[in-house]
Amino acid sequence: MTKNVGGIDRALRITVGLVLIALAATGTVGWWGWLGLVPLATGAIGWCPPYALLGLSTCKAPAASS
Structure with missing residues (x-):
């Protein structure tokens, strides 16, 4: 598996995931929060x-070697 999720994308995914899980755990949202x-x-x-199926990546392009 080649990484295809870049830094900002990763941070946003982790933040959104934690918020949804916290809301579900406290009963603020329904089961879908999980x-x-x-x-x-x-x-x-x-x-x-x-992303892999669609050929997308938010990772920075690797540095070209000389």
């Missing part, structure tokens, strides 16, 4: 399956 596990996991590992 779906926050998905962005949390993809942010933590740095790989997103839909």
Whole structure:
């Protein structure tokens, strides 16, 4: 698995995931808040399956070697 989730994208995914999980755990939102596990996991590992299928990446391009 090649990483395809960049720094800002990872931070946003982790933040949104944690917020959704916290809201679900406190009963503020329904069961769907537990779906926050998905962005949390993809942010933590740095790989997103839909990005891979679509050929997308938010990672910076690797430096070209001379």
